[in-house]
Each structure stands twice: as structure tokens, then as C-alpha cells.
Amino acid sequence: MMMLVCVTIGMICxxxxxxxxxxxxxxxxxxxxxVIGEIPVFISVSGKNGLLGPNxxxxxxxxxxxxxxxxxxxxxxxxxxxxx
Numbered sequence: 001m002m003m004l005v006c007v008t009i010g011m012i013c014x015x016x017x018x019x020x021x022x023x024x025x026x027x028x029x030x031x032x033x034x035v036i037g038e039i040p041v042f043i044s045v046s047g048k049n050g051l052l053g054p055n056x057x058x059x060x061x062x063x064x065x066x067x068x069x070x071x072x073x074x075x076x077x078x079x080x081x082x083x084x
Contacts, residue, residue: 001062004062004066005037005062005065007069008062008065008066008069009029009030009033009065009069011069011070011072011073011076012029012065012068012069012072013026013029013030014026014072014076015072015073015075015076016029018076
């Protein structure tokens, strides 16, 4: 699951970097994803299965991120860099 999360977030961060021509925005996105990924672990005290549990890095919660990453991967070759 961690490899799937890393590939998905990597595609999203790559698209943002190419589109914005700046590495700070993907760095901020990476930090936000790290914080959001750990919040349910602190809140949840149940010992349920982590594959379908409350963490956003699970199959059910990842479906939206995977769809977003696929769309951005398709659009990546045509993304125009913003010139400052």
C-alpha cells in the first residue's frame, strides 16, 4: 500500500512541479499529505485491519487520489509551464 501511495502522490507532485515550474508547491503538498495521513492513526484506537481502516492510505480512500493521479499523468506531457 505504501508503494501505491508513493507512486500516486509522486505523479500528483510531478504534475504540480511541471505546471508551476517551482519545487516549493510539491514540497508543501508532500508535507500536507504526511500530516493528513497520520491524523486518523492518532484518532483511531481500534485495532482493525489497516487495509480497509480509517487511514487515508487504504484502497477505499485512495480511489479518488488514484483517479486524480491518472488524469494528471495523462495531462503531464501537454502541461504548459508557467513562466514567471
